[in-house]
Amino acid sequence: MTRSSRLLCALYLATSTGLAWTAVLEFRYGPLWAAAAFAGASMVPVVAVVRETESAEPDRPPRAAPRTGPRGSAAADALVRAELAAACCERWWTSLGTDHDARCARRLPRSSAA
Numbered sequence: 001m002t003r004s005s006r007l008l009c010a011l012y013l014a015t016s017t018g019l020a021w022t023a024v025l026e027f028r029y030g031p032l033w034a035a036a037a038f039a040g041a042s043m044v045p046v047v048a049v050v051r052e053t054e055s056a057e058p059d060r061p062p063r064a065a066p067r068t069g070p071r072g073s074a075a076a077d078a079l080v081r082a083e084l085a086a087a088c089c090e091r092w093w094t095s096l097g098t099d100h101d102a103r104c105a106r107r108l109p110r111s112s113a114a
């Protein structure tokens with residue numbers, strides 16, 4: 001985590017604390033809806049802190065390195081065959097699921113694109 005990230009997290013937590021304190025004051029002296037609004041708003045900077053700390057983590061290595069050799073290539077071939085078998089038509093494949101061949105009978109929707 002960089003120095004600027006830590007400073008940003010401190011700012012987020014200070015903002016969250018201020019909003020939470022305002023929620024308490026609204027709960028005691030103000031309307032209940034305002035207390036609920038400030039309580040909800042006080043959680044937003046906490047989410048920002050979580051996201052900031054997640055983005056500060058170093059990149060992880062890929063889960064599985066690509067295999068080499070006859071067994072790995074057979075698995076890759078099987079994967080490619082399965083993906084091609086699941087494709088609707090060639091135009092659907094090359095247009096990322098937005099278009100179909102004129103003679104395409106299946107007409108899979110875009111949500112089926114991988």
Ligand SMILES: [Zn+2]
Nearest residue numbers: 088089100104
């Ligand atoms: Zn198609």
